[in-house]
Amino acid sequence: MATRLQSASPPSLPRRIGAFFFRHPNWSLAALLLLPMLWLGVFYLGSLGALLTQSFFRLDGFTGRIVRQFGLETYQKQLFTPANMDIVLRTFLTASAVTIASALIAFPLAYYMARYASYRVRGLLYLLVLLPLWSSYIVRVYTWKIILAQEGVLTWFINGLGLSGVLRAVLDIPVIGGPSLSISLLGTFIVFVYIWLPYMILPINAALERVPKSVIEASGDLGAPPGYTFRRIILPLAWPGVVAGSIFTFSLTLGDYIIPGIIGNSSFFIGQAVFVQQGTAGNIPLAAAFTVIPVAIMAVYLLIARWQGAFDAL
Amino acid sequence: MRSNTVKDTTPRASIGLKLATLGALLFLHLPLLVVIMYAFTTDEASFSFPPPGLTTRWFVDVFNRPDFRSALGLSLAVAAVSTFIALILGTLLALAIYRSKFFGREAISLLVILPIALPGIVTGIALRSAISLTGINFSFWTIVIGHATFCIVTVYNNAVARLRRTNYSQIEASMDLGASTFQTFRYVILPNIATSLLAGGMLAFALSFDEVIVTTFTAGQQQTMPIWIYSQLFRTRDRPITNVAAVFVIAATFIPILLAYRFTNENRE
Amino acid sequence: MSAQSPSVAIRMMDVCRHFGDVKAVDHLNLDIYDGEFFSLLGPSGSGKTTCLRLIAGFEQPTSGSILLHGQEMAGVPPFERDVNTVFQDYALFPHMTVGQNVAYGLMIKKVPKAEIQRRVTEMLEMVRLPGLENRKPSQLSGGQRQRVALARALVNHPRVLLLDEPLGALDLKLRQQMQIELKAIQQKVGITFIFVTHDQEEALTMSDRLAVFNHGKIEQIGTPAEVYERPITGFVAGFVGTSNLISGTVAERLTGSSQTFSIRPEKIRIAVPGESFGDEMCAITGTIRDVIYLGINTRYLVEVGNGVDITVVQQNLDADSFDAHASRGKQVLLVWNKANNRPLVGV
Numbered sequence: 001m002a003t004r005l006q007s008a009s010p011p012s013l014p015r016r017i018g019a020f021f022f023r024h025p026n027w028s029l030a031a032l033l034l035l036p037m038l039w040l041g042v043f044y045l046g047s048l049g050a051l052l053t054q055s056f057f058r059l060d061g062f063t064g065r066i067v068r069q070f071g072l073e074t075y076q077k078q079l080f081t082p083a084n085m086d087i088v089l090r091t092f093l094t095a096s097a098v099t100i101a102s103a104l105i106a107f108p109l110a111y112y113m114a115r116y117a118s119y120r121v122r123g124l125l126y127l128l129v130l131l132p133l134w135s136s137y138i139v140r141v142y143t144w145k146i147i148l149a150q151e152g153v154l155t156w157f158i159n160g161l162g163l164s165g166v167l168r169a170v171l172d173i174p175v176i177g178g179p180s181l182s183i184s185l186l187g188t189f190i191v192f193v194y195i196w197l198p199y200m201i202l203p204i205n206a207a208l209e210r211v212p213k214s215v216i217e218a219s220g221d222l223g224a225p226p227g228y229t230f231r232r233i234i235l236p237l238a239w240p241g242v243v244a245g246s247i248f249t250f251s252l253t254l255g256d257y258i259i260p261g262i263i264g265n266s267s268f269f270i271g272q273a274v275f276v277q278q279g280t281a282g283n284i285p286l287a288a289a290f291t292v293i294p295v296a297i298m299a300v301y302l303l304i305a306r307w308q309g310a311f312d313a314l
Numbered sequence: 315m316r317s318n319t320v321k322d323t324t325p326r327a328s329i330g331l332k333l334a335t336l337g338a339l340l341f342l343h344l345p346l347l348v349v350i351m352y353a354f355t356t357d358e359a360s361f362s363f364p365p366p367g368l369t370t371r372w373f374v375d376v377f378n379r380p381d382f383r384s385a386l387g388l389s390l391a392v393a394a395v396s397t398f399i400a401l402i403l404g405t406l407l408a409l410a411i412y413r414s415k416f417f418g419r420e421a422i423s424l425l426v427i428l429p430i431a432l433p434g435i436v437t438g439i440a441l442r443s444a445i446s447l448t449g450i451n452f453s454f455w456t457i458v459i460g461h462a463t464f465c466i467v468t469v470y471n472n473a474v475a476r477l478r479r480t481n482y483s484q485i486e487a488s489m490d491l492g493a494s495t496f497q498t499f500r501y502v503i504l505p506n507i508a509t510s511l512l513a514g515g516m517l518a519f520a521l522s523f524d525e526v527i528v529t530t531f532t533a534g535q536q537q538t539m540p541i542w543i544y545s546q547l548f549r550t551r552d553r554p555i556t557n558v559a560a561v562f563v564i565a566a567t568f569i570p571i572l573l574a575y576r577f578t579n580e581n582r583e
Numbered sequence: 584m585s586a587q588s589p590s591v592a593i594r595m596m597d598v599c600r601h602f603g604d605v606k607a608v609d610h611l612n613l614d615i616y617d618g619e620f621f622s623l624l625g626p627s628g629s630g631k632t633t634c635l636r637l638i639a640g641f642e643q644p645t646s647g648s649i650l651l652h653g654q655e656m657a658g659v660p661p662f663e664r665d666v667n668t669v670f671q672d673y674a675l676f677p678h679m680t681v682g683q684n685v686a687y688g689l690m691i692k693k694v695p696k697a698e699i700q701r702r703v704t705e706m707l708e709m710v711r712l713p714g715l716e717n718r719k720p721s722q723l724s725g726g727q728r729q730r731v732a733l734a735r736a737l738v739n740h741p742r743v744l745l746l747d748e749p750l751g752a753l754d755l756k757l758r759q760q761m762q763i764e765l766k767a768i769q770q771k772v773g774i775t776f777i778f779v780t781h782d783q784e785e786a787l788t789m790s791d792r793l794a795v796f797n798h799g800k801i802e803q804i805g806t807p808a809e810v811y812e813r814p815i816t817g818f819v820a821g822f823v824g825t826s827n828l829i830s831g832t833v834a835e836r837l838t839g840s841s842q843t844f845s846i847r848p849e850k851i852r853i854a855v856p857g858e859s860f861g862d863e864m865c866a867i868t869g870t871i872r873d874v875i876y877l878g879i880n881t882r883y884l885v886e887v888g889n890g891v892d893i894t895v896v897q898q899n900l901d902a903d904s905f906d907a908h909a910s911r912g913k914q915v916l917l918v919w920n921k922a923n924n925r926p927l928v929g930v
Contacts, residue, residue: 011494011663018495022660023643025414028495032410033422036403036466040425044463047440054443105341108334116327125339132342134571136524136563138540142556143345145547146352153348156364197342255433258527262547271435284443291436298433486641487674489661491688491739497662501687505678 055288066284074285079293084273088293091270094185095253098192099200099246105193106200106245107238113201114208133198141259144191148182148263155181178265188264192253199252200245207241208234240309247298247305254294270294346564353557372554376562379555385542386562392454392538393522396461400518401511403462404469409503412477429464434527437464442531452534460532461525465518472514476507513577516570524567539563589616591653592743592775593638598647600633607633609799611647615777617742620769622778622786625796626822631779634796635745638777640664652742667736668745672752673728675720681707681731682716688739706734709768726757733768743775750785762789783823787811795819817927820845825894827851828927833891837865843927848896850923853883854916866918869893874911876904883910885917893917 011019021028057066058073078084113125132140147153158167171177171184178184211234219229257271268276270290278287327335356367376382407426411419429437441460445452480503488498526540533541539559546556593615600608608630615621623631636642637649640661649656651664667688675684682703683690689699707713710730720728729749736744746765750758766789769776780786786793787807794804795818803810803819814820817828830843838844854860856868869887881902883895895917899907 014496015494015662018497019660019663021495022489022662023658029410029414029416032406036407036410037422039403040463040466043441043444043459044429044437045425047444048436050444050447051436051440105338108331109338112327112331112335116331128339129342130575131568132346134520134568135346136540136560136567138524138526138543139349139560139563140345142543142547142560143349147345147348194341194345197338201338251433255435256527257435258544262544271433274435274439278439278442287439288443291439294433295436481672481674481677483670483672483674484676486661487668487670487735488676488687489641490639490666490668491735492662492691493687494660494662497691501691502676 051288051291054284055292057285059283059285074289078283078286079289084290087268087270087273090185090267091254091294092297094189094192094269095250097189098196098253099249101189101193102197102200102249103204103242103246106197106204107242110201110204110208110238110241113205114211129198129201137195138258140195141191141262144187144194145182145262148180148187148190150180150182152182182263183265185264185267188260191259191263192249192256195259196249196252199248200242203244204238204241207238207244211237243305243308247301250301251294251298254297349557349560350564353554353561355554355557372558376555376558381537381542382555382559385537385539385559388454388536389523389539389566392457392461393519395458396465396522397515397518399458399462400465400469401515404466404514405473405507405511407466407470408473408477412474413482426467426470430467434525435531438528438531441528445532452532454536456532456534457529457536457538460528461522464525464528465521468517468521469511469514472510472517473507476510477503480506509577513574516574516577520567520570520574524563539566591615592617592619592651593777594650595634595637596648596650598634598637598644598649600630600637600642601645606799608637608644611801613794613801613804615743615775617775618773619791620766620776620778620789622780622790622793623796624780624783624786624793624823626781628798629796630799631781631796632747633799635668635747635777635779638743639666639668639745665741666743666745667739667741668747669729669732669736669749671747671749673720673732673749675728675731675735677720679719680716681712681718681720681723684720684731685716685735685738687735692739702738703734706738709737709771710734711764725752726761729753729761733765737768737772741774743777744769746776746778748779748781750780758785765789787823795823797822812925814845814925815927816929817843817845820925820927827893829891829893831891832889833867833887837867838921838924844924845927846893846919846924848882848894849880851893851895851917851919853885853895853897854918856914856916858916858918860918863920863922864918865921865924866916867893868914868916871910871913871915874907876907881907885915887917 021031054066055074056070056072057068058071058078059065060067109125109129113122117125149155155164155167158164167181170186171180176185176189178187181187181190215233215237216229219233220226224232255271257269257275260269260272261275270293274287274290277283277290351365353372354368354370355365356369407422411422437460441456441463445456450456484502484506485498488502489495493501523538524540526538526544529538529541530544537545540563543556543559543563546552546559591614593613595611595613598608598611599606611630611634613634623634625631633642637644638651640656640659640663643658651666656664676687679687685703685706686699689702694702703716704713707715710733712727712730712734715723715727715731720731723731729752732749749765750761753761762785765776765778778786778789787810790807792804792806793810794801795810796802797818803815805813810819810823814823814826820826820828824847826845826847828843828845829837831841834843835841854866860866867887869885871883872886872892873884875882875884876899878899880896880898883897885893885895887893
């Protein structure tokens with residue numbers, strides 16, 4: 001009954017190669033990693049490295065050409081000027097404001113989803129939160145341009161409420177105001193909050209879902225009024241989720257140049273400065289130096305976030 | 315809010331909380347509905363509200379615009395090619411990483427995520443300066459390089475998650491029955507991860523179609539859809555066309571992601 | 584059983600498999616003959632599964648050599664070896680039907696379609712799952728999946744079949760039924776079965792010969808009768824069946840030397856103190872400390888002094904549970920044939 005079915009002829013080349021890889025898992029690993037690592041190493045890491053190196057070069061003001069010598073001149077003389085530091089400050093403060101506002105808007109929704117929504121409703125709410133994320137970024141920014149326009153929905157709404165005087169007054173405030181909501185720092189702020197909101201909702205919701213119901217009940221059982229339970233029990237447990245969400249809102253605002261370009265007035269954000277410097281000005285070293293700033297800020301922010309436990313909440 | 319259980323253990327939320335929740339949801343969704351509405355307005359020149367009338371002619375007109383058509387075509391082509399490259403690279407990476415424990419494994423996982431984790435402008439300008447350094451022209455392929463790079467992670471994540479859930483003894487069984495390494499990949503591993511690759515690929519497609527920041531830096535004269543919309547924002551004459559384009563982009567990103575979501579959840583036991 | 588013409592199917596010569604400091608398998612020497620039902624028996628972590636995987640080709644030995652029908656298997660991957668495995672979790676391909684699963688090995692070897700069809704049908708009938716070709720594994724019960732795994736392996740007509748604790752997940756009745764069926768299939772097909780199990784009763788029931796593993800080494804190889812009746816080491820005596828290990832002062836009282844020996848509980852008879860017995864017997868008095876009534880038989884724990892208990896198992900021929908429990912605290916004489924004493928090494 002023992003008819004041997006194994007082919008008597010020696011194994012073909014693909015089989016021999018397969019056997020080789022089976023016997024030598026390290027080679028097999030190297031073979032799998034070769035193509036992707038080559039791609040990422042050359043195209044991505046290489047570019048990043050080139051960028052960082054460029055920030056140590058400088059643009060010669062007279063010739064308009066880049067001098068390829070290592071030095072800190074670009075940092076000292078060009079980056080750390082009052083005007084440029086203004087830009088950094090503006091971006092940083094907006095990012096902070098956006099983070100705080102997002103957290104305030106996101107928290108009730110996340111809280112409702114985690115604590116009060118039934119299983120089915122929670123699934124629906126997840127979908128509703130994710131949906132805007134799934135539609136195009138540029139389109140979502142575009143819609144706000146429409147909404148904030150002088151003849152647009154929001155103005156119509158405000159006029160209908162008889163608050164046009166209030167709107168005028170707000171727009172006249174220096175720094176955050178502007179000719180219309182769609183060209184102002186205030187408008188920029190609103191759009192930023194809108195765009196990044198889902199990124200804040202999800203981690204907070206995840207953190208709140210992890211708070212066991214029994215803990216909250218125990219607090220009430222021990223005599224704590226709801227407000228106290230919220231402040232001392234729920235909030236601290238949800239905090240890592242808030243920090244996790246803030247990583248996104250902060251980092252994304254720091255690097256964005258499109259939204260300030262569309263909705264903002266002529267005062268620059270870091271992103272726009274980078275864009276202009278590397279484009280028309282041809283000052284790649286300065287542009288590179290500018291990009292180092294958000295990367296550095298985020299590196300520090302990430303360390304703080306890790307310390308606050310945000311990575312467990314992601 | 316009807317509760318499903320006999321004993322109602324779900325506490326009731328206060329009115330204030332419910333209002334805040336509703337408010338946040340409206341904040342998230344109204345703008346999209348607004349732009350969809352505007353795609354049907356008869357008002358050509360402005361964003362007046364309420365719209366004077368409704369029409370569908372812009373949907374027809376838009377296809378007569380050569381710049382719209384070429385932007386659409388470019389976006390589709392870039393997304394397709396980038397997705398293809400990302401599928402290959404992402405799958406190779408996932409196969410390498412999902413079971414092995416080797417030095418540098420964590421570093422590689424971080425490297426794959428970096429293109430998405432760092433602000434788009436960093437990736438964009440890094441690629442741009444590197445490309446101009448080498449003297450290559452900005453073209454279709456430079457756009458693809460940027461897109462494929464940050465699309466790798468979506469394929470990789472999906473593939474790794476599915477590979478980890480695959481029963482490894484299947485692979486041993488296949489080899490035991492006479493299938494070589496490559497045959498095992500073709501007949502056992504690939505069918506097992508097929509839908510996750512599909513989901514990852516669709517996510518990559520949507521990501522690429524939607525991307526604007528890195529694309530601005532790596533494109534030459536060409537315009538993808540998002541770039542086209544971006545350029546239209548400063549032109550007041552073509553508002554309706556832009557609105558229609560916006561609706562197209564919503565559909566082109568929304569539908570693949572919804573499908574991808576379905577695919578990943580279908581296979582979760 | 585073809586033990587009369589012992590051609591060696593598998594020979595392991597001084598095989599070691601080390602993972603750093605851990606010696607999964609240490610200096611294994613083993614010959615398995617064609618047509619045998621051979622079991623690898625041992626507790627978890629004893630190296631029996633590693634041994635199986637070394638034969639299958641999923642592990643490579645750190646040193647030593649493995650010969651399959653005289654051919655050196657060093658460096659040969661599993662897909663080039665003429666052995667097939669039935670895995671512990673069955674490892675059926677979930678995306679293929681039962682028929683496709685069973686046909687897999689044949690498909691790889693590019694057997695013509697008609698032939699595949701015929702053999703798959705034939706094999707499914709042999710494992711008593713006729714007509715299930717189009718089902719998916721997820722639609723089958725555990726016992727059915729196990730048979731599909733068996734069919735999938737056997738359809739390739741390997742010369743050796745490896746089974747890695749295949750009955751572990753089945754409930755008792757099903758397991759006993761499958762034991763009989765597996766043995767029947769093996770005898771019908773006539774190939775070598777190598778069966779890994781931690782259940783000594785299973786090994787004793789099914790095997791022609793077995794090897795007892797402990798901490799990566801084989802402590803004894805033999806037929807079930809040999810291993811049971813004449814255990815060499817204390818471990819084997821204790822693992823295969825239960826046994827009394829007598830050493831020290833009590834051993835001296837019984838045999839005159841303090842070397843440890845084992846005596847099976849069922850070989851000991853409970854007699855009345857003062858009863859006489861022949862020279863070939865040895866005896867010791869004691870008090871019944873505990874009684875466990877097991878239906879067919881009763882187990883007695885008898886204290887014989889020096890803090891030592893001897894376990895005695897007696898069939899309940901005339902006694903019933905009432906008698907059994909009433910004997911607690913009684914003084915008895917334990918008598919057995921000296922020939923049943925098994926001296927042990929390494930204890």
